[in-house]
Amino acid sequence: MSTILKVDDLVKNFGGLTAVSDVSMTLNDDELVALIGPNGAGKTTLFNLLTGVITPSSGAISFRGPKGTVTLNGKKAYQIANLGLARTFQNIRLFKDLTVLDNVLVAMTSQYKEGLLSTLFRLPSYYKKEAKIAKEATELLAIFDLQESVDVLAKNLPYGIQRRLEIVRALAMKPQILFLDEPAAGMNPEETADLTRLIKKVQREFHITVVLIEHDMSLVMNLAERIYVLDHGAMLAQGTPTEIKQNPAVIKAYLGEEVS
């Protein structure tokens, strides 16, 4: 087990407000990590920092990619994504007016090239590429039982399926780390159970590191190998589910918040 992502003393200030202060963490290959904490603890902000949606005020993020270790600070979101860090969003952000297939194909954009000439004049190589990439995407969709809805517009899918599609889209990036931001939000227990199986499957079959933000504690305890707890922008604790369950600071911060 070696470290794939290392975060050192990460800080993010919004004006006078410190949303994330001195957060350090490490992620290893092929592990399933949960990030928990009360509302407003800065979990999504941390995700946004790691995936380049917002830039950190200070601190360092280093990632061991296929081409050696790189620093992610200051890199654009699309560059970070193409390095192998994919994500989903708390409020689903699918390409609503595109089909299910196109949603997945978009995520594969940087994995292939269609020359300008072959695109504009529809040379045979264009058809070949399109067919090949569509086949890949359909296969991926099939793994998640979405093969029947390839031509459906994303906005017409039921809510739970939309969440699933967002995960598929992220996987289409062929990521090394997958960040899931509250994947079970708004789901009923049955859907949550499905999702739990899905995440396990993803982690097992694709051999990637999965980090998830989740409020559903049963899901977290059931899935996560390790847990990070964030409170008021700072890292409160980390450890295995059993350790976290017994950590007095966590219980105080977390339950205290939840009760009030």
Added chain:
Amino acid sequence: MEASTLQTFFQQLINGLSLGSIYALLALGYTMVYGIIKLINFAHGDIYMLGAFWGYYVINFWHFNFLFALLSAMLVGAVAGVIIEYFAYRPLRHAPRITALITAIGVSFLLENGMSYLYGSTPRDFPQIIEPVNYHVFGVLISNIQILILVTACLLMVILQVIIKKTKMGKAMRAVSVDPDAAELVGINLNRTISFTFALGSSMAGAAGVLIGLYYNSIDPLMGMTPGIKAFVAAVVGGIGSVPGASIGGFLIGLLETLVQSVGLSAYKDAAVYFVLIVILLVLPAGIFGKNIKEKV
């Protein structure tokens, strides 16, 4: 006709400020309407034209005095604004914004060409109800009408600011501009608030029509086109949605145009305005006074 450099400078400053106050007057209405329904109300410049024509008729045929002409033109502007909103924009409130924009352009075309059709497109002279008087202050010329426009522009700006900040309707307007759905949930009458905003903004244009007609002494059905676009630029530069921003933007554009012309580059005065617009937007994407709202992820 000789003048010292300093006198010329102050004269140009006065020229710039009076031109700027005209843009500011129009930009106020633009900024209010945009602030509340995020629509570039292309027809705003044409309501200004309607105000000018109304002033022309009531002064010439009903012999209104200046104040009544001004107030009635504001009323006409307000009514026109509300009617346009009711028939042309309200049905499209949930349509794509670009559709509403095209409708606004359509309304603008309709007013311009409708007036051309009814009254001809030849420019008319505006009745000189206030005799222009020039004051010489240290060799700098300033006319009573220039002062009147400048004072009116500032006064209206203050009144608007008070309405928006202090009154109940103003609060409703601010609420609707932030989140119309939430505003409706807390019991704000959306339609009435938007109508009120149109009435207020359009009455500014009506007033501007009379004032500018009086100042330049020339009105025609297409008079709203160019100043309309310039005023919108002024509102954007100032930060659209912001009342002080619209005024500052107006004065800025007026002064800039004057500066460019005074150095002999009159052929490029519009180009300079657009260039400054682009530069300001690049540095301050929401204009000088605008709040840059980032999308929440």
Added chain:
Amino acid sequence: MPDTKGGQFVRQANYRKWDGIMMKKSMMKKLTGFATIAATAMIFAGCSTASTTGSGNKQTGNTIKIGVNMELSGAAGGYGNQQKQGIQMAVDEINDAGGINVNGKKKKIDLIIKDNKTATSTSASVAAQLANNDKVSAIIGPATTNAGTAQTPNITKAAVPALSPSATDPDYTLQKNGKVQPYVFRACYQNNFQGGTAAKFTYNNLKARRVAILGDNSTDYGTGLAKAFKNQFKGKIVANQTFAAGDKDFNAVLTSFKSKKADAIFVPGYYSEVGLIINQARQAGINVPIVGTDGMADPQLVKIAGAKNATNVYYTTPFSTMASKKNPTAAKFMKAYQAKYHQVAPTFSALAYDSVNMVKQAIENEKSADSKKVAAGLAKIKNFDGVTGTITIDKDHNAQKPIAIETLKNGKVVNSVSIK
């Protein structure tokens, strides 16, 4: 290690290289394919495509069709509608008198008016319709040079003459090689003539040596005249500034003129803006002579400028209230216009009125309303007695007529000087 579909998916084959090779091959194939398509397209374009060439419109009916291609809406709509009034009046007068005498037979005019909305493409389309579908004998219009040049190809193809009341660009009636356009005529001065006259007048009569120019930069009219003035003025041009149609505020430029010690200001433009310039110049205490051209010769000018301000103002014109006293044709026109439209006739209406009567003259001289004959007749017009003076069409199809310079004082024309 469990190897599943997902695993295969992640461990992608290194297919890029292979793809590159394939692409080169198929590119070659497809390029040849594309060349074939392109060649086919060329063949389409090359052979047997239809094109229309006319031999002119013959007029055999009991009426004579005259088309009007005019700016009735859009930027120049105001000027276009003034011209339309002049045209309408001329046609009504002719028809009331029985019509045009074609080889002994009186034929009434069937006027077909179309709007080109001050757009070149629409002007071309209007001209095509008038010439080919309506089969007119001649076209009056358009008012502006740009709309006029846009119709030239279509009327030339159809061999229908077009007479513009007010297109002033010197090259308007000329082809690229300098030869005259066979079917293009105008009833107004061209810029070089008028600008030159204004320059001479400013130098010789007003004795001005330092002139500031403030011209309309949104039309060929303003820039063309400014250029002509600059080329032919013997004194010094101390400032050369411009404005755009629709501008209302000239204070900044006028203030900048103050320090230039100009003896006169030349303002080539139309009355809508020149009226404002006069107004603002006088308000700003600039009392030097203001010289302009026929675009400002409109009764509305004085109203916009204010009668008091319209003093020490000069402009070149073919036609005016003053001239009408000496010219019975003009006097009659002025009176009739006042009666019909309840306003003083503007220059544009007068020019348009003359244009219709020039076409009538051409038809009567040639004893035919066939469009080709009308063109020939227009080219031969000599000493035509028009409202805007005695007109002779020269070899370049320009209207030669005497030019006068009028002086305004307190809004009234007080003097009219003929210039040779």
Added chain:
Amino acid sequence: MTILKANFKYNVSWLIIMVAGFYLMNTLMLMGIIDSFIENMLVVIGINIILATGLNLVIGFAGQFSLGHAGFMAIGAYATAIITTNSATAGGFYTSIVVGVIIAIIAAIIVGVPTLRLRGDYLAIATMGAAEIIRIIINNLQITNGPSGMFNIPQFATWPVVYIMVCVTTILIANFVRSRAGRAIKSVREDEIAAESAGINTTNWKLAAFVFGAATAAIAGSLDASYLQTIAPTNFGIMESISILIIVVLGGVGSLTGSVVAAVVLGILDTALQNFGTLRMVIYAAALILIMIFKPTGLLGSHELSFKHLFSGTKRKGRVRS
């Protein structure tokens, strides 16, 4: 190879339609049913199709609200006017199109790199400003003959040339839209943040669409100058950009077929209104408002005419029957 065969059917269908359209028009012209007036209308419609599909690429597919299309059209028009006036050969004409396209691409990059950071109406007003700057520069240059514009431009853009150009640009835009590039720009339109997180370099793709749109506008400008043989800076003002925008919105933002249909409808309407004089623009404006109120998503919404759908539609029916 089966994929090629399947698509071959659709491509051939389109080709047949285009060639048939050409021969239909040509025959009607030889028969005199299409005279130079209708030809003029068709050419103007064709040029508007190029302009509208190009702008639709930028607005409808990349979601970038540009109001500066006329500026790029002006560049193409002046390139053709200047070059063909000096070298009146077909070679000169085609060179001028290429030159116009290249200059338009450069201008689009200069304009687009800074302004495409802006969103919505801010982008619209910035691009409008940029186009006005282009127009004002042309208005004050010697080589462009200032406000007088240029006339006596030799005519190389006869109707077959325009027809072929309309077909070619429409095919290129349609192909672009339905490719990897098209998906990328559509994802930018749908959700910029999600697109970035899916590895899309949004800045570059926005610019690509903007530049492509500008290039086609330049082609339209070249054809316009060469067909009408006269141009002036006033042809390329804000109003021209707006009238192209109107075609796009009327047809349906995001529907190329819609742009074509709207260009035809408005072209015919515009021609029919020539007889109404001053009333023309009143009727036009009223029609515009009414269409927008009753059909807010445009004539075709975001639907496209597609043989793929037509064919698969019949196939599905067939299956039900059997």
